[in-house]
Amino acid sequence: MTTISAAAPARPHTATRRVAAAATVGTALESYDFYTYSYFAAFFAGPFFFAALGPAGALLASFATIGIAFVVRPIGAVVFGHLGDRIGRRSTLLITIALMGVATGMVGLLPTGDGWALFGAVAIVLLRIVQGLSLGGEWGGAVLLATEHADARRRPFFASLPQLGSPIGSVAAGGLMLTMFFGLGPEAMAAWGWRIPFLIAIPLIAVSLYLRWSIDETPVFKALASTGGRERMPVLAAIRTQPAAFGVAILVALLGIGSYSLMNTYTMGYGVATLGFDEMQLLTAATIxxxxxxxxxxFFGWLATRIGSARVVALGALGTLLIAFPVYWLLGSATFAVLVTLMVVGGILPTASWAALGGTMQELFHGRHAYSALSVAYALAAVLAGFIPYLTAELGVLTGGAWWHPGIVLAVLSALTLVGAVMAQRMRHLGDEDADAAQALTEERVAEPA
Structure with missing residues (x-):
């Protein structure tokens, strides 16, 4: 196996930063879209498009449109994973970001009023399907774009940068919505203000497309294309040749995705309804x-460059496992200051597993089907994590609302991810081997005399 020479010239920092920005912007727009639409569904979608179903039915229908995107996400992972391994990472990410941004912007252009309710309901469902399909192909491609351009030493750090998209998008969407509610008032928001957060996605598309258009295809895909190494059916090839890696990848992803659903969805409602906290206290703690x-x-991405991505995932999982029950025990009698501390500690430890997730998964799979493998494994983990709030609520009913029932769910997620991380550490780093070989080949060609 060809390896990178120690004397190989370093890749330009400006190019690497641009690649990192191009990879991160899509996940940020994905998160921005999710939270913007979630707020819209909670306040406006029901009265605008589903009022004929009655107040309760309208609310359920509006929340169901959120779930549609998660249901079709694995389909998008298969479709765009295939394209990413066949036509290239860069080209596929241009498609996914365009679909995502256009669909989000079009929500802001939908007509409202009694005469448009049916049209709006159908349009919302179709646009959510488009968004869900594009989401399925975004994350895996973003991780590969960042890692396959980076050198071996910095690869784990750049794999963590797409994970910044989640806090960027959530803070941007939440901050904008709060500012508009306070600045415009409820009546203006209902009349026209709700459109602005969606329409902002349109200029964001232009920035995102420019960043991705201005970078080169990754060395790994270039090598595959030049040597005829592309798979005809990469999804099937990945499952057939690396089934164990698929299972490990899903386990590795569970805590990073599932803890967010547990802490920021279930625990919010549980904290208000059962523990007696004020909504603004919980929102403030979660925002911090x-x-x-x-x-x-x-930071955890940097740490992964020192000790390895899988070890960082394992440390986050082990730490979360140790604090799973103490956090929920202390929440029952916490002051606001303690609440903030618990939410921070309970969020930072899973963040270690979240930050190093991309680097760990990228290491597991051969480059010839890596886009498909990462996308499908991540999508399946996301679907499983989507049921976490419901399962936790059911467990709460079965246990009579015992204080420890959310701790069980968090501990199980932590234990599964810890097992996955230990197994990932013991597997060959096939993705790194392919990336190293492709970069070495590229550098040899550059060094050849004209």
Missing amino acids: GGLLQFAAVP
Whole structure:
């Protein structure tokens, strides 16, 4: 296997930064879209498009449109994973970001009023399907774009940068929505203000497309294309040749994705309904934890360059396992200051597993089907994690609302991811081997005399 020479010239920092920005912008727009639409569904979608179903039915229908995107996400992972391994990472990410941005912007252009309710309901469902399909192909491609351009030493760090998209998008969407509610008032928001967060996606498309258009295809895909190494059916090839890696990848992803659903969805409602906290207290604590991710994600990405991505995932999982029950025990009698501390600690430890997730998964799979493998494994983990709030609520009913029932769910997620991380550490780093060989080949060609 060809390896990178120690004397190989370093890749330009400006190019690497641009690649990192191009990879991160899509996941940020994905998160921005999710939270913007979630707020829209909670406040406006029901009265605008589903009022004929009655108040309760309208609310359920509006929330169901959120779930549609998650249901079709694995389909998008298969479709765009195939394209990413056949036509290239860069080309596929141009398609996914365009679909995502256009669909989000078009929500802001939908007509409202009694005469448009049926049209709006159908359009919302179709646009959510488009968004869900594009989401399925975004994350895996972003991780590969960042890692396959980076050298071996910095690869784990750049794999963590797409994970910044989640706090960037959530803080941007939440901050904009709060500002508009306070600045415009409820009546203006209902009349026209709700459109602005969606329409902002349109200029964001232009920035995103420019960043991705201005970078080169990754060395790994170039090598595959030049040597005829592309798979005809990469999804099937990945499952057939690396089934164990698929299972490990899903386990590795569970805590990073599932803990967010548990802490920021279920625990919010549980904290208000059962523990008696004020909604604004919980939102403030969660926002503080989200802001800290801006520092925590790069830090854990840097740590992964020192000890390895899988070890960072394992440390986050082990730490979360140890605090799973104490956090929920202390929440029952916490002051606001303790609440903030618990939400921060309970968020930072899973963030370690979240930050190093991309690097760990990228290492597991051969480059010839890596886009498909990463996308499908991540999508399946996301679908499983989507049921976490429901399963936790059911467990709460079965246990009579015992304080420890959310701790069980968090501990199980942590234990599964810990097992996955240990197994990932013992597997060959096939993705790194392919990336190293492709970069070495590229550098040899550049060094050849004209």
